[in-house]
Amino acid sequence: MAKEVNLLGLWASPFVLRVQIALELKGVSYEYLEQQLWENKSELLLRSNPVYKRVPVLIHKDQPICESAIILQYMDEVWGACGPAILPSDPYERAIACFWVSYIDDKFGPSLVGLIRGKTDEENAAAAEQAILGLELLEEAYEKSSRGKRFFGGDDVGYLDIVLGSSLRWIEVIEIMRGIKLLDNAKFPLLMAWAERFRAAAVVKKLMPEAGKLMEYAKEVQARMNAAAAN
Amino acid sequence: MEEVKEVKLHGYVKSGYSTMVHYALRLKGVCYEYVEEDLKNKSEELLSLNPVYKKVPVLVVDGRPIAESLIILEFVDEVWKDNNPFLPQDPYERAKVRFWAQFFYQKLVPGGYAIRNSEGEARKKAAEEFVDSLIILEEGLRKDLYTGVPFIHGERPGLLDVILSGSHSTFNYLGGLAGVKLLEKERMPILCSSLDAFVELDAIKSMAQDFKIPKPPAPSAA
Numbered sequence: 001m002a003k004e005v006n007l008l009g010l011w012a013s014p015f016v017l018r019v020q021i022a023l024e025l026k027g028v029s030y031e032y033l034e035q036q037l038w039e040n041k042s043e044l045l046l047r048s049n050p051v052y053k054r055v056p057v058l059i060h061k062d063q064p065i066c067e068s069a070i071i072l073q074y075m076d077e078v079w080g081a082c083g084p085a086i087l088p089s090d091p092y093e094r095a096i097a098c099f100w101v102s103y104i105d106d107k108f109g110p111s112l113v114g115l116i117r118g119k120t121d122e123e124n125a126a127a128a129e130q131a132i133l134g135l136e137l138l139e140e141a142y143e144k145s146s147r148g149k150r151f152f153g154g155d156d157v158g159y160l161d162i163v164l165g166s167s168l169r170w171i172e173v174i175e176i177m178r179g180i181k182l183l184d185n186a187k188f189p190l191l192m193a194w195a196e197r198f199r200a201a202a203v204v205k206k207l208m209p210e211a212g213k214l215m216e217y218a219k220e221v222q223a224r225m226n227a228a229a230a231n
Numbered sequence: 232m233e234e235v236k237e238v239k240l241h242g243y244v245k246s247g248y249s250t251m252v253h254y255a256l257r258l259k260g261v262c263y264e265y266v267e268e269d270l271k272n273k274s275e276e277l278l279s280l281n282p283v284y285k286k287v288p289v290l291v292v293d294g295r296p297i298a299e300s301l302i303i304l305e306f307v308d309e310v311w312k313d314n315n316p317f318l319p320q321d322p323y324e325r326a327k328v329r330f331w332a333q334f335f336y337q338k339l340v341p342g343g344y345a346i347r348n349s350e351g352e353a354r355k356k357a358a359e360e361f362v363d364s365l366i367i368l369e370e371g372l373r374k375d376l377y378t379g380v381p382f383i384h385g386e387r388p389g390l391l392d393v394i395l396s397g398s399h400s401t402f403n404y405l406g407g408l409a410g411v412k413l414l415e416k417e418r419m420p421i422l423c424s425s426l427d428a429f430v431e432l433d434a435i436k437s438m439a440q441d442f443k444i445p446k447p448p449a450p451s452a453a
Contacts (some may be wrong), residue, residue, distance in 0.1 A: 051334065052373065065326045067333055077322035091309040095297045102299055103283065137283060 008057040009046055010037055011209055012217045014109075014166040015068040016056040022072050025205040038224070068143040069101055072159060084156045085114050094146070095150070100141055101163045108134035112167065115174045116218060117225050124178060131182055138164065139188045150197050151197035157201055169209055173218050205221040235310060239291040240262035241277055244269055249288040249299035252398030255304050258388060259435040275373075276429045291312040301336060304390060317390040327375045330389055331368065335394055338364040358409035362418075369419045377421055381428035388429055395422060396429040 007023065007030050009016035011077050035045050035055050048057045048064035058065045060073070065074050076086050088094045111134060114127030144158070145152055152160040171182055185192045198202055239264055240256065241248030256263050270278050275308050280289045280296040289296050290303045292310070297303050298305040318325045342364050345357040372391070376384045381392040406413040416423040429435060 051367065060323075063323050065323070066330060066344070070326050070329045070333065074322050074326045074331065077325065091306055092292070092295055094309070095302050095306040098302045098305070102302065114312055229417070 003029065003031040004061055007032050007058040008035050008042075008048060008059065009033070009037055012214055013055055014170055017209070018068045018162050019056045019058060019071050019075075019208060020207050021157070021166065021203055022075050024207065025086070025157065026075060026079045028075070028079055028082065052160065063145070063171060069098075069105070069163075072162070085091060085158075086162065087159045088153065096141075096156070097160045100138065100145075100160050102151075103134070103137070104163055108138070109167065110209055111171060115178055116222055119226070119229075128178070128180055128182070132187075135182060135188050135191060138170050139191050142190050142194055148196075151194065156197065157203070161194075161198055165195070165204065168195055169211060169214055170218075173212055173215050174208040176215065177222075208223060235292055237291075237293055239266060240264070241266045241268050241280060241289040241291070243268050244289045245400075246287055246443075247398040247401040250400070251300050251393050252288045252290060252303050252307070253438065254393050254397055254429075254435060255307045255317070257438055258317075258393070258432070259307060259314045260434070261307070261311060276350055301332060301394075302321060303415075304393060315387055318395065318426070319384060324376070324384070331371060332394055333370060333376070334371070335391075335398075339368070339398075343401060346409050351413055358405075358411050358413065359407070361409075362411075362413055363398055365413065365422065371409055372421050378386055381424050385426050388425075388432065392425045392429055395425055396435075397425055436450055 005028055007016070007019060009020070009032055011034060020032075029143070035042060037054065041053055045055070045057065046053060048059060049055075051065045052066065056066075056068055056071060058071045060074075060078070065071050072086050088097055102181070108131065111127045111130035115124060115131065117226065118127055120123035141160075142152055146154070151157050152164070157165070168183075174180075175182055183192060183195065189197055235258060238256070240249070242252065242265065244267060253265075266276075270276060270287070273285060273391055277287070277289065278285055280291060281287075281298040284298060286298070288300055288303060289298050290306070291297075292306075297306050304317065318328055327329055339361065342357065342361040346354055346361055349357050372383055376391075378385065380386045382388050383395070388396075400411050414426070
């Protein structure tokens with residue numbers, strides 16, 4: 001491959017966004033290869049991620065690394081000298097950050113998917129409840145782990161900031177689609193302030209997908225999910 | 232990290248995740264206190280240590296709790312990094328180990344619940360899918376990590392061996408429910424070799440004396 005580092009991605013994917021933010025923070029030069037995921041998955045994608053056939057995949061010196069959390073840890077280990085560390089260096093703080101990342105991927109993220117996919121009022125209400133519970137826990141976690149600093153990771157954007165932050169545009173889109181408020185300033189003042197700081201970070205401003213474009217994409221996702229369910 | 236003083240594991244005798252942490256601590260030679268939790272009647276202490284999930288295992292190190300078995304395993308590996316490292320040194324090899332560890336949690340764990348929570352034809356199908364996932368794991372390990380020695384990624388037991396052996400009793404239990412042998416030596420030689428070698432480790436053989444957990448199954452008894 002022409003460049004030493006390649007990223008197989010999808011512009012709308014929050015998981016891919018995590019890796020892009022991390023690559024920018026590390027100042028790593030890379031080639032971005034947009035993938036088709038609905039039909040016609042590329043040979044390269046199927047070869048690089050035969051188990052899950054999904055993005056992101058980081059290809060470094062022709063070696064593929066899959067799964068965003070694993071990619072971010074890999075990046076810290078390989079490009080440790082470039083830019084600030086993504087994961088906390090203290091083992092306990094790292095375990096706490098990993099705990100919340102795992103929570104976001106296992107509980108919070110799926111509740112957002114539930115809000116896109118939900119067909120009945122009950123389904124949407126249940127998903128919204130789970131999402132809001134997640135935000136309550138994350139508001140508390142932010143208070144505990146940031147200790148008054150700007151980000152979850154401290155002075156700089158870190159692992160948990162990247163993982164939660166990469167879902168912000170999707171949260172906005174879902175709020176509009178469902179006519180609900182998830183990130184409520186009254187309920188979650190710390191997270192709201194954190195979100196503003198995160199969005200304002202130069203690297204994030206550059207990479208965050210456009211809300212309008214993402215809304216169109218979300219509608220397409222919904223339509224496809226409904227069609228698949230109907231079959 | 233400074234010298235650790237106090238290590239306490241909150242677990243449950245039948246929890247494979249608890250067993251994984253026992254194994255990890257034993258392999259590292261860590262002295263720890265064990266608290267058996269009654270999961271039908273959860274203690275105030277457990278609820279305050281793991282308010283998010285209210286589950287075991289929880290490892291408490293110098294008063295600070297860590298929950299979620301995979302996170303605990305990596306934490307233990309980092310804190311006691313000089314004894315029996317669980318991960319290779321090379322970042323790409325480490326990424327591959329982590330990938331398959333995550334595969335276990337993403338595919339085999341839900342697969343196990345699918346067997347447990349179903350019956351009849353549905354359970355039979357769930358068991359078949361579980362075996363399919365084990366084969367994917369076996370073939371993935373062969374392609375990515377296997378170096379021809381008894382343990383999955385080296386001469387010494389590592390993260391994947393701990394996860395697999397920790398789950399051994401659970402595999403037996405699930406196999407019993409489904410009426411099939413989930414782990415077959417012929418189809419899964421790497422997985423079975425790891426399980427066989429693990430129960431022979433001194434640190435593991437001596438465990439049943441110290442803690443009220445069932446002795447590990449005899450080699451390839453699944």
